[in-house]
Amino acid sequence: MxxxxxxxxxxxxxxxxxxxxxxxxxxxxxxxxxxxxxxxxxxxxxxxxxxxxxxxxxxxxxxxxxxNDVRLLLSLFLITWLFGYVIYFTFATFSYVFIFDKDTFKHPKFLKNQMRQEIVQSMVSMPVMAVFTAPLFYAEVKGYSKLYMDAEKYGMWYIIAQFPIFLMFTDCGIYWIHRALHHPTIYKHLHKPHHKWIMPTPYASHAFHPFDGFAQSVPYHVFPFILPLHKFSYLILFTFINIWTVMIHDGEYVANSPIINGAACHTMHHLYFNYNYGQFTTLWDRLGGSYRKPNMELFYRETKMNSKEWQKQVKEMEDIVQEVEGDDSFREYAAAPVEDKKTK
Structure with missing residues (x-):
């Protein structure tokens, strides 16, 4: 930093x-x-x-x-907050314009004014998250971490190896933090706002309760205090993390992989709550018994957005909502299901 x-x-x-x-x-x-x-x-x-x-x-x-310590903390707060906005709006807007399937607006579980709500939630949460993040960046700048600049210090092999090591470490940490956030005593206070979006858009990628968003970022900040990480690699990885967070909310189901926890897996999480907690891979969900294979219908245009698939999703989702949240009253949906003549 x-x-x-x-x-x-x-x-x-x-x-x-x-x-x-x-x-x-x-x-x-x-x-x-x-x-x-x-x-x-x-x-x-x-x-x-x-x-x-x-x-x-x-x-x-x-x-x-x-x-000056006051200046350092203030500067790091401003960078985290304002530059966070730049990254969020740049990548989320790119994804919305060029990737996001606009037929999602017709889904019966898409909320009224949802994108506006997602953006407002993100803009309110990000400065609060920045308050908690700035001291961690301050500790890095003051030299308490294992961030380094000399590429020869650990050898070129480590320059390459640190990328999968970082992703594996953070994938594990986020899985357990995310799963803990679904505990009933925590969920209703912290994680429920993010699950307001049953069919998220790219703008939902940062639409968290601020303590929830910060909690899920902790593994990223802890890593360089435990293991060495090149400073430029650190910047590359943080940029990638923000892009990936947008990608798993963009509804473009291109990765039908048993390994990669892509948008299809994460859609299962938003629809059915208690599955696919992982960030990058399905490894920890498989080990923890929380993996749910995405419905094959999601990968075909003709079945992805028809009323038959939607009705199946809605029925199961509503049953799970009663179990997880008790009621669905804090969501206001935009429209009723759209009939698909092919399914009549």
């Missing part, structure tokens, strides 16, 4: 902090006569060392220096 922080400091935050909390020698057109003071040199950071981007004149123009 120090790489991202360095980029933001160089191109945005140095000037931002110099503007809101200027020091004695704030460089501005209105302060041309300000006294010149000797500025201590900025130690080489990842941005200047690896990209050649040198700090601007604003780097020492604020009372809050780059290494």
């Amino acid at each position: 120090d790489i991202v922080l360095g980029v933001f400091d160089t191109f945005l935050f140095d000037r931002f902090y110099a503007t809101i909390l200027p020091g004695a020698a704030f460089p501005s057109a209105g302060n041309a006569t300000a006294p010149i003071i000797e500025r201590k040199p900025i130690e080489l950071d990842s941005v200047s060392e690896y990209f050649g981007w040198q700090p601007s004149e604003y780097a020492h123009a604020s009372r809050l220096e780059r290494d």
